[in-house]
Amino acid sequence: MxxxxxxxxxxxxxxxxxxxxxxxxxxxxxxxxxxxxxxxxxxxxxxxxxxxxxxxxxxxxxxxxxxxxxxxxxxxxxxxxxxxxxxxxxxxxxxxxxxxxxxxxxxxxxxxxxxxxxxxxxxxxxxxxxxxxxxxxxxxxxxxxxxEEEARLAVLGCHALLEPGDGPAVIFDIGGGSTELVLVDTHGPAPRIVDWLSAPWGVVSLTESEPADLASPEERRAAYGRMRERVADAFAPFAVRLPDRCGAERLLGTSGTVTTLASVHLELPRYNRQMIDGLIVPSASMRGIAQRLAGMALAERQALPSIGTERADLVVAGCAILEAILDIWPAERLGIADRGIREGILRGLMERGG
Structure with missing residues (x-):
């Protein structure tokens, strides 16, 4: 692909x-x-x-x-x-x-x-x-x-939630069929897209790359490892172009994956956008949740109120993608955005005045 x-x-x-x-x-x-x-x-x-x-x-x-x-x-x-x-x-x-x-x-x-x-x-x-x-x-x-337009709209829709700072920033959107990674420069009145990549792995395509509902924890861990390797290979061209790590990396994610994992982090009984959109979560916590979910059977994930039946089979692939992002851009904190392409479209329409 x-x-x-x-x-x-x-x-x-x-x-x-x-x-x-x-x-x-x-x-x-x-x-x-x-x-x-x-x-x-x-x-x-x-x-x-x-x-x-x-x-x-x-x-x-x-x-x-x-x-x-x-x-x-x-x-x-x-x-x-x-x-x-x-x-x-x-x-x-x-x-x-x-x-x-x-x-x-x-x-x-x-x-x-x-x-x-x-x-x-x-x-x-x-x-x-x-x-x-x-x-x-x-x-x-x-x-x-x-x-490219998908990445631009996602950035336009959610970049206001980036943590303040002078360090380089990456915004990502984990979709169903692809994942967009965008390196942005925030020096100036508007963010400037420095580099971007669209990788052909999203939660649907990556889930379908592995057998469904494996029986043993060992099989599930092995499948998760293979998912991470596939995504890492796809991210490699972008990773080599990233600036040197400076300890001030900023990271913002917009997707069902990050909002779902943030809900698990907060132990919410049901999804609450007001508590999720704009939340800052320690990356270590998100990694821990991702690895825990990857080891669970499908029925166990379905029983979690923040996940439910509709996302339970796809969330593990999202976890693998998220960990691959943290591997190449190890920010200490992850910003969560429940906004993206739609908001980017609206801003474009409104600022042109129709």
Missing amino acids: AQQSRPSPPVSSPPAAGPSRPRGSPAPLAGGTGRWPNRKSFAAIDLGTNNCRLLIAKPSADGFIVVDAFSRIVRLGEGLAVNGKLSDAAIDRAIAALSVCADKLRRRHVTLARSVATEACRRASNGPAFIERVYRETGIALDIISA
Whole structure:
């Protein structure tokens, strides 16, 4: 599977600096509401390899106000690594979720929307045909974006949560079919993307690379080790280009993996975005949780309230990817973002004023 990697230009449409805000609230946008006197509604749809997500928001003086949201696990990339195409069942699940999104767009009178599809549609031989069917059946025009654009949008959506500091920073997004790693320079009014890599391993593709629900702890540990090796090999071209370690590395992650592991860290009985988005967790704690989960049987992971049945089979692959990231960028703390591509899309739409 091919990797895509090259330096990128600065992130566009950066949020302006502003006063402090409660953890979990969106970062401020430049310009306030004067440019949108009628308070238009904007929407972003992110159809990934594992999830379909929608966010509808209106601009406000200190950022934007979310008026509606939707998220559903659709596993669009299920079986893609073996068959090279999207399965009929996966397509049906995705279209059902996108139909819900289309209904929300109509009911909320959305003025302008951008809808993107990522790695599964980039890789699938029937990706373009799927995009055409989605438009016929839902009216949603999906744009299959490049890995570079995916990385840019993720950075734009979550970089405000980076810890303050002068050291180099890495932002990563563990998806269903790929993982984006971005080295950013934060000296200046907006973060500048110095280098990036899109590795062809996400929680779905990596899970499917190993047999499911192995019986013994020894077999599970061995499978986990093989996962980490695959990811390490994919990350190697990026790792050799990273700056020398200075002891002040900053790291921020946006994905279901990091938010799930942060929930386990806090021992939450159910997911709580307000407690997770913007949380800073010791990297050693995240490694410990990752290794503990990797040794558990599927039923044991399903019994954990922060994981449940929908993520229990995929979380181990996410743990392997996270540990591989910590191996090449050993920051002492990990920032957690429950925001990313959708927020990046909204910022771009709003700052252009529609």
